[in-house]
Amino acid sequence: MLMQKNIAFEAVKGSMADNSGQMSLKSLFHSIPQEVLQTGKAMFWEGDAANHLFELVDGVMRLYRIIGDGRRVITAFLYPGDLVGTSLQERYLYTAEAVTDCKIRRIARKNFHDEIFRSACLRPDFMSVLCQEMAAAHDQMVLLSKKNAEERLCSFLLQLISRDMTNAAGDLVTLPMNRLDIADYLGLTIETVSRTISKLASRSVLVPVGRHDMKILSLKRLIQLSGNGDDFSLENCHSCSIH
Numbered sequence: 001m002l003m004q005k006n007i008a009f010e011a012v013k014g015s016m017a018d019n020s021g022q023m024s025l026k027s028l029f030h031s032i033p034q035e036v037l038q039t040g041k042a043m044f045w046e047g048d049a050a051n052h053l054f055e056l057v058d059g060v061m062r063l064y065r066i067i068g069d070g071r072r073v074i075t076a077f078l079y080p081g082d083l084v085g086t087s088l089q090e091r092y093l094y095t096a097e098a099v100t101d102c103k104i105r106r107i108a109r110k111n112f113h114d115e116i117f118r119s120a121c122l123r124p125d126f127m128s129v130l131c132q133e134m135a136a137a138h139d140q141m142v143l144l145s146k147k148n149a150e151e152r153l154c155s156f157l158l159q160l161i162s163r164d165m166t167n168a169a170g171d172l173v174t175l176p177m178n179r180l181d182i183a184d185y186l187g188l189t190i191e192t193v194s195r196t197i198s199k200l201a202s203r204s205v206l207v208p209v210g211r212h213d214m215k216i217l218s219l220k221r222l223i224q225l226s227g228n229g230d231d232f233s234l235e236n237c238h239s240c241s242i243h
Contacts, residue, residue: 025083025125028115029055029105037104043084043096050092052106054084059102060176063094064184074185076136077177079163085109086129099177144187147227152186153196154226157206157214173214200225 034057037043043054046065061078075094078084084096084104116126143152160173175182183190197214201207205222207215216222 025122025129026055026081028107028112032105032107034103034105037098037102039098039101041098043098043102043104044092046092046095048092050085050087050090051109053086053109053112054096054107055105056080056082056084057103057105060099061102062097062099062177062181062185064097065094072184073187074181075140077181077185083129086126086133088130099181149186149188149192149196150199150225151227152188153182153193153200154205154222155228156182156186157216157222158226158228161216161219171216172209173216175212175214178211 037059043061044050044052056078058080061082061084062074063076063078063084064072064074067073077099078096085092087093116122143155147155157173160175177185179190179193182188183193186193188196197206197208203221204217205225206217209215
């Protein structure tokens with residue numbers, strides 16, 4: 001666990017506006033010193049008292065739960081700019097763990113909620129975050145209950161593309177997580193993930209490059225195979241420069 005820091009919330013108020021001059025949820029974190037969380041370290045554990053909220057400044061994290069038979073179920077991956085621990089529950093519903101070296105900022109939960117309730121312009125932003133989390137949970141339910149292995153993996157790659165998680169080459173998608181992480185997120189075995197990647201490679205949809213990159217050979221085919229044709233298009237992926 002990270003060492004908790006007693007940071008005076010009043011020090012944050014002087015810089016609570018974003019670049020447009022408007023208050024935002026992320027502006028609450030701006031004046032708080034960053035902490036470093038090394039790869040594999042937990043920021044908090046499932047069941048811990050939910051005393052803080054966090055902003056992920058840099059790196060990638062996984063959220064997971066351990067189910068009754070001891071298996072790990074990854075419920076989400078988080079990226080720079082994401083907020084962690086926004087649930088209104090008294091205890092964290094999952095474990096948050098660093099996939100890569102991460103930089104984070106933390107705010108005491110009570111101070112955060114006090115500021116939300118005092119500020120009329122922050123309340124809609126907070127409700128929007130909660131709604132986005134609910135929508136993401138619903139998407140994950142569909143992924144696990146209705147899609148086959150190929151559709152799950154293609155959908156996952158498109159999620160990374162939609163986050164612009166590509167490198168300078170444009171057609172490479174970087175996967176910071178390992179194959180076991182992907183398997184635990186998609187509800188598959190690691191063997192099934194490997195077989196599905198090989199199958200997609202044999203159909204000239206993608207090709208693995210090293211341990212953490214995928215070269216997308218046909219974005220159009222990837223979209224078709226994901227089962228998300230109505231949600232993704234070549235136009236809304238153009239920002240990734242993948243052809």
